[in-house]
Each structure stands twice: as C-alpha cells, then as structure tokens.
Amino acid sequence: MKKLFAALIALTLFSVSAYSQSGLGIKGGVNLTNISTDAGSLKNNISESLDTKTGFAFGIWGRIGDKFYLQPEIMVATKGGKVSVTPFGGGSPELVDVKYTNLDIPVMIGFKPLGFLRVMGGPVASVKLSEDMKLRDALAEYTTNTGEAFSNSTWGYQLGAGITLLGFDIDLRREGGLSDINIMNFNNEDKFSQRPAGWQLTLAKKIL
Structure with missing residues (x-):
C-alpha cells in the first residue's frame, strides 16, 4: 500500500512537470530534528531532550509556476531525537536515542x-x-502496548527560504508537527504525546 501510494504521487509529479514550464528535479540533504514530549502525569518519568539527531533526506520535486509557484515533493527522510526515561520505580534517567524513517x-x-x-x-x-x-x-514497564510506538501517518508543516546558485537550489526549512507521532497509551495515565521539530537543509537540481 505504501509503495502504491508513493508510485501514484510520483506519477502525479511527472504528469504535472510535463505540462508546466518549471519542470522536475532531484534533491537531497540533511535533517536536524528533536522530539518535543508532553507526557501528562508521566512528566516526572519521561521528558524531552534538547539534543538533536542528524538524518538524511532525498527525493524528487515538481514545480508549477514562476513568480508564484506550487511545489509538490516526495522525500524519504530519517528523523528522530532523544527522550529521557526514568526507570519504573526510580533510578537514573536513561537517554533513549529515537530513530524513524518517513515518506x-x-x-x-x-x-x-x-x-x-x-x-x-x-x-x-x-x-x-x-x-x-x-x-x-524503554517504556515497556509503563504500558501494555507491544506494537510500534509511532503512528503510521501524521501531518506537519515546513516554512523556509532558498536561493539559486550556479544552477542549484539551496533550501533551508523549519519543520514542525501538527499531529502526535506517538500512539502508545499508558495504564491509568494520559496519552503520551510527542511531536517532531527541526531543520532541513537540501541541495536540489532541475533535471527536466
């Protein structure tokens, strides 16, 4: 299903590019992300870390228009962060390195x-x-959830600026989450809430 979804979006990008003057391109770069954590009544046991995680991003883009434009993209991106977890019953906090890959x-x-x-x-x-x-x-003692920790689909946003230099587009964007990425529930506790935030720096080249 995920591959079919990606293929449909890719076909849309190629079709749009064929009928626009702006074309199609490839891009790649790095993500610097962290995870904002709101653990409700578990806040004394689970907290966020300001440490960032470096990941990668690569994909394709299509652009419609010139002065004002619409630019859909498909990007494979690795993200994550670090979360501080105190063991059940007390003890020294453990800094958990979190990593996931999105389309x-x-x-x-x-x-x-x-x-x-x-x-x-x-x-x-x-x-x-x-x-x-x-x-x-790391959170096994707090929950009976034995499945995955993160949602299969989420929404976010990007805001940024870019320059064109020597035929390449260089973009710097701020990324943020509009929905929780964590789907774990805790016994007799509030839902565990996490949202990603960070920066993405990419280099892009028009190919069509």
Missing part, C-alpha cells in the same frame, strides 16, 4: 521576491516506512 510529501506554496531568492511554506503528509523499537522497549 514525506510536502506541498509548498512559494514566492520569488527576487530572481535568485525564494520563500515557501506548506503542509507535509508523512507515511512511516520504519522505526526502531528503542523507545517502545
């Missing part, structure tokens, strides 16, 4: 105030491709 589908609305400068923003739909189980394992 991100941003739809950016952009504006070019200058020929080489762009500003953009828009929603991002994310489909989870994989996750490690470190967070679920």
